[in-house]
Amino acid sequence: MKIVTVIAFVLTLIGALNWLLVGVFSFDLVAWIFGAASVASRVIYTIVGVSGVWMLLYWALFRPVTRRA
Numbered sequence: 001m002k003i004v005t006v007i008a009f010v011l012t013l014i015g016a017l018n019w020l021l022v023g024v025f026s027f028d029l030v031a032w033i034f035g036a037a038s039v040a041s042r043v044i045y046t047i048v049g050v051s052g053v054w055m056l057l058y059w060a061l062f063r064p065v066t067r068r069a
Contacts (some may be wrong), residue, residue: 005058008051015048 019026034040 008054011048012055039052
């Protein structure tokens with residue numbers, strides 16, 4: 001499960017950087033590489049979205065419990 005989490009983390013970072021480009025420069029890197037409404041870009045967006053959901057679930061379910069002294 002660790003490799004899945006690492007892959008999901010990397011894909012989530014890539015998605016975050018793409019949104020940073022969209023927000024700051026109005027430039028969508030995925031659409032630029034694969035085409036604005038292509039099947040490939042939709043697949044990339046879906047994979048990145050699933051990775052984000054995985055990271056959210058991973059954080060909610062498996063985060064280490066810390067104790068405050």
